[in-house]
Amino acid sequence: MKQLWCGALALLMTPAILATEMPLNMTEGVTDISSRVYHLHMTILYICCAIGLVVFGIMFYSMIYHRKSKGAVAANFHESTKVEILWTIIPFVILIGMAIPATTTLIAMEDTNDAALTIKVTGSQWKWHYSYFDQGVEFYSLLSTPRDQIEGDAPKGEYYLLEVDRPLVVPIGRKVRFLVTSDDVIHSWWVPAFAIKKDANPGFINETWTHIDKPGIYRGQCAELCGKDHGFMPIVVEALPEAEFEAWLASQQQQASLDVLEAEASLAVTLEIEELMLQGEQVYLTYCAACHQPNGMGLPGAFPAMKDSPIVTGDISAHLEMVINGKPGTAMQAFNKQLTPQEIAAVVTYERNAWGNDTGDIIQAIDVNQHGQ
């Protein structure tokens, strides 16, 4: 009776699973490789199901017909060299059948030769950095889901936790090679639609590649535990047709040179404290709050508080040094690559005057530029 109850309960769960919008299987993806991987996965799944059916079938037959309550009397056999050799050899042959397609697929996956474009992918706590080789284009890509959605104060969007401020843009129809590495701990760059998952190891470079057939937006996530916000460093790849990609690249190059000019121009500008505080808060929330927390209190034992910190309320140049060059061997990374002098000036000003730090210090872009010269 209770078996029936439990069985009914289990059955109740099945429609719930089938009703979900989530795909229940691996998807075929959008590259030749990903579809080969998908078919490999299905082949092995079917083989396993077939073996399972036979083995469990025999077992359940025996459970039904060889039960004592049906008057079954135990037979006396307990070995048979012939049968035992047979069921060693048959699985072995099946395995060889699996190994052949697996081997050819694997060898194809690891062939990174003849790429048309190379992109360096660098993981750091908790963002990705993309750099297009020989193109002068590079940028960081950060989670763009707002904090209040995560904390449940706002309804969650369609791409909750799978959206970034600047997606990686790649062309379709061309072999793109990725060089994957890390600035701090191990991360793993995973885009299921390309069947790429490659660890980003600090101090070492891994290679992988893709050749996308269909334009579109593809989403993935970091797949190696990399600390507190491991769940919050998604990957978004936008695959564009060749011509659109070239146009995008050209616009980025133009933007990059404009950015240089703008940064230079900003050195000559003196901002009021209100403006710096406003901009500084923005920068702080985007780049620093993950560790030092929005309220500046940090996480004791892991990330120091900014409020009343001796560095933040003390010598300005030590504070600048910390933000510009980071502290090697700790999670405090160098921000000179990620932020413009203007942004660093703003965030440092913000830290020195927020949360009751009230030092009254104002830092301008030129101060940042002069630091370390």
Next chain:
Amino acid sequence: MNTLTQENQVSMDGSLQDDHNHDDGHHAPPSGIMRWLLTTNHKDIGTLYLWFSFIMFLTGGLMAMVIRAELFQPGLQLVDPNFFNQMTTVHGLVMVFGAVMPAFTGLANWMIPMMIGAPDMALPRMNNWSFWILPFAFIILLSSLFMEGGGPNFGWTFYAPLSTEYSPDSTALFVFSIHIMGISSIMGAINVIVTVINMRAPGMTWMKLPLFAWTWLITAFLLIAVMPVLAGAVTMVLTDKYFGTSFFEAAGGGDPVMFQHIFWFFGHPEVYIMILPSFGIMSAIIPTFSRKKLFGYSSMVYATASIAILSFLVWAHHMFTTGMPVFAELFFMYCTMLISVPTGVKIFNWVATMWKGSLTFETPMLFAISFLVLFTIGGFSGLMLAITPADFQYHDTYFVVAHFHYVLVTGAIFTIMAAVYYWIPKWTGHMYNERLGKLHFWCSVISVNILFFPMHFLGLAGMPRRIPDYAIQFADVNQIVSIGGFAFGLSQLIFLVVVIKCIRGGEKAPAKPWEGAEGLEWEIPSPAPYHSFTTPPVIK
């Protein structure tokens, strides 16, 4: 094994009981807490191990409940991500080193001497030590959760440099507690080896040895081979973090991937350490309730040995995404696939044992049969994970979480429970309550599948493991998984009730409560006297 006879009249006539009284007169165990602190008796120590393991199972289970509660809905509700990571890490460590391994050592302590006709374990004082250092290891580990900065949060695999430069201050405590657990395991393993090799009753040749003793013997060799490797790994983490070495730091000439090689050189044999004794338990229970001899005894022994040997050649299948050269990936793929051959042989042998038997379905048999099905499912997903190109998609997703819970929970834990139901009449002298036992079984087996089966789907759909929050599309399935989790957790309280009731009383158990059971342990009275086989039986 059906030719066992007892020369020394150990059976229902109570002559052994006399022995026992006689012994007691000379050195009766002290009473109260001191009995347990000072005991060198294999049965007492077995009991201690088993209770300790159960407490750890509940502790780790509680952490799993925290994880599943946080994952019940998308968004951060209950715990912050850093604490979430501590929960997954400590859950894994507690379950592996606190629940599964001590449970097997407890069963070995209780059963191996009785199965091979020995009076006790070979090294009783060391036996006391190997148990009593364990609680301290876990007190240290668990108390680190309350330190500033929190406890270990880098996963039970503690990959460097997350566990070195970037780890909390409590890492030294983690390292210290792992060292103690390792020492305890090694002492336990030495004891099993010496006992099985030296203390078998006259006439018990190797090929008459019960499979539980065989599989444990092989497990013990694995333990001695790999626990020092784990000790080396944690020590290098310690010196990298606190003493300025750079074993795993590229900037100092080290290599973070080398950590993973060292860890998994320990870690893969470790997963067989957690399953080989299960195979031994299965090989005792299935024949008993099939009333038929185990099919293919010798191939079982050879299969166990080949699994143990192969387990040293497959460690890097956990590291396919780290960027190994193709030939290494191929080597580890082939070796891993090869392991499924001896594993398959075992499954087939058990099914062949049931075939044309005379089956009954008492609780131990129910757990054994569900092991057969569910562990095989875990084996299938293991085979899928071995296929390197596919592993790139499965690796570090919930597919892996599903896989290892099928082999650890419905594999190791289910056989441990089967073993408890099977041997508890011998331990307590009472039969457990069969109705409650069956209730426990059905609640467990249904909920465990609601809990772990949908995790396969989550992984295939792209949900990474070790994340405290997830994309909207995963919400429905996570909810179902969490409900299954709470149900499975609650079901284990039934087990606690059954065990306590059985200790307190119940129907008197005969020396051999199971019609089809074979082996020396069934020839001594139930409950087993404090000292058994003080003179060895002779086996013809």
